[in-house]
Amino acid sequence: MKAFGKYISKYLVTFFAFALALLLVNILAFALTFGGIIFGEYSFASPVNMLEAVAADLSASGVSEEIKQDLNRNHIWAMFLNTDGGCDWTVSLPEEVPTQYNIQDVAVFSKGYLKDYPVFVQSVERGLLVLGYPKDSFMKLTGNYFPMRVVRVLPIFTIGMLAVDILLLFFVYCFSKRKISKNTEPIMAAVKTLSTGEPVHLSIHGELSEIADSVNQASRVLSRQNEARANWISGVSHDIRTPLSMIMGYSKLIADEDDVDVAVKRKAEIIGQQSIKIRELVQDLNLVSQLEYEMQPIHKKTVRLASLLRSYAAELLNTGLTDEYSLDIEIAAAAETITFDCDARLISRAINNLVQNSIRHNPNGCNIVLALNYADEAISLSVSDNGVGLSAEKLKELNEKPHYMESTDSRLDLRHGLGLILVTQIVNAHKGSLRIESEEQQGCKFTIVFPQ
Numbered sequence: 001m002k003a004f005g006k007y008i009s010k011y012l013v014t015f016f017a018f019a020l021a022l023l024l025v026n027i028l029a030f031a032l033t034f035g036g037i038i039f040g041e042y043s044f045a046s047p048v049n050m051l052e053a054v055a056a057d058l059s060a061s062g063v064s065e066e067i068k069q070d071l072n073r074n075h076i077w078a079m080f081l082n083t084d085g086g087c088d089w090t091v092s093l094p095e096e097v098p099t100q101y102n103i104q105d106v107a108v109f110s111k112g113y114l115k116d117y118p119v120f121v122q123s124v125e126r127g128l129l130v131l132g133y134p135k136d137s138f139m140k141l142t143g144n145y146f147p148m149r150v151v152r153v154l155p156i157f158t159i160g161m162l163a164v165d166i167l168l169l170f171f172v173y174c175f176s177k178r179k180i181s182k183n184t185e186p187i188m189a190a191v192k193t194l195s196t197g198e199p200v201h202l203s204i205h206g207e208l209s210e211i212a213d214s215v216n217q218a219s220r221v222l223s224r225q226n227e228a229r230a231n232w233i234s235g236v237s238h239d240i241r242t243p244l245s246m247i248m249g250y251s252k253l254i255a256d257e258d259d260v261d262v263a264v265k266r267k268a269e270i271i272g273q274q275s276i277k278i279r280e281l282v283q284d285l286n287l288v289s290q291l292e293y294e295m296q297p298i299h300k301k302t303v304r305l306a307s308l309l310r311s312y313a314a315e316l317l318n319t320g321l322t323d324e325y326s327l328d329i330e331i332a333a334a335a336e337t338i339t340f341d342c343d344a345r346l347i348s349r350a351i352n353n354l355v356q357n358s359i360r361h362n363p364n365g366c367n368i369v370l371a372l373n374y375a376d377e378a379i380s381l382s383v384s385d386n387g388v389g390l391s392a393e394k395l396k397e398l399n400e401k402p403h404y405m406e407s408t409d410s411r412l413d414l415r416h417g418l419g420l421i422l423v424t425q426i427v428n429a430h431k432g433s434l435r436i437e438s439e440e441q442q443g444c445k446f447t448i449v450f451p452q
Contacts, residue, residue, distance in 0.1 A: 086099070109130075355368060
């Protein structure tokens with residue numbers, strides 16, 4: 001987690017550094033954009049400087065040709081008003097501007113505009129010097145003035161820079177997100193795979209290498225634990241076989257003895273039957289473990305499922321079903337010739353577990369139906385019965401807890417849970433899915449679906 005925190009911190013620092021650099025770029029752009037305008041407007045041609053230059057050059061006949069040229073070059077007009085309000089001389093005076101003023105007129109335009117021209121005045125010895133700048137060149141406020149170009153450009157500049165900043169920040173965000181996702185997605189995928197119990201190996205360099213090493217270490221530990229668990233189950237299964245065989249053998253000998261009491265024979269038969277259940281349980285447990293930890297080799301070959309289903313049914317009927325049970329086979333025409341690459345032994349084992357599940361949970365008998373169908377490019381193989389079925393609570397428990405064991409009492413009735421686990425493992429090994437449907441007193445149906 002420390003390494004991951006450093007990794008995230010690195011990108012946060014990079015993001016903030018970019019934001020700071022962007023701020024500096026904005027300041028520089030502002031300076032370059034408005035600095036030129038302000039410098040130009042407040043240079044020699046600025047109102048203050050021009051008033052001083054014209055006033056210094058002022059004579060009784062007006063101003064020199066040089067000053068006139070400066071005024072014309074900067075599109076500035078000028079006039080000189082005497083103490084009586086009359087105009088002694090002018091330079092480039094617009095036609096709409098009057099040449100005679102009273103004291104009230106002077107008071108009005110001296111602080112603002114004259115015929116929409118921003119004017120600037122300076123009192124000199126013999127009268128009032130007036131300079132007029134082009135319309136919309138300045139915005140005059142009381143005691144101050146601003147270039148109109150600044151006023152016009154400022155909103156556009158602000159909106160433009162804001163839009164550029166947002167786009168750049170969004171680009172950096174997307175780039176950082178993509179970079180982080182690209183670097184973390186293998187780790188997240190590996191953790192997800194690891195959660196299913198499968199081994200993983202990550203090869204990542206840089207800031208996240210420490211996390212990758214931790215995931216790899218966890219995978220190695222998990223693999224060792226799984227292997228040890230599978231080996232332990234296999235060892236226990238092997239060790240149980242010998243004493244179990246002796247128990248079964250002696251129980252059979254006792255049950256077959258002619259001079260043994262009937263009650264003792266009955267007990268010996270029960271011991272033999274329960275020993276068979278234990279043997280089947282151990283076999284299922286060992287096979288479940290091998291499938292779960294991928295230690296059981298899957299020998300796949302092309303199998304005609306209709307033939308496999310009929311062969312299983314014939315074998316089951318030959319071994320004998322009591323009168324309480326009946327068996328039917330329903331094979332759709334579309335599935336008659338369908339083939340599937342699978343391990344025929346494991347598929348038969350799954351079917352048998354489901355059939356035995358129906359027999360075991362319907363001691364008063366039921367009708368069992370084996371059905372095979374092919375539709376929508378999928379093979380469906382179902383085992384159903386018309387027995388006692390499952391309650392809604394039990395059905396929900398089976399669907400939500402695939403490793404559910406029904407009971408651990410003296411009846412050793414564990415094959416309901418373990419049998420379904422084994423079926424699930426076999427189906428998963430063949431990339432299929434298992435669906436359970438049931439209603440209380442309406443039977444139960446297990447459907448295995450294999451995509452083609």
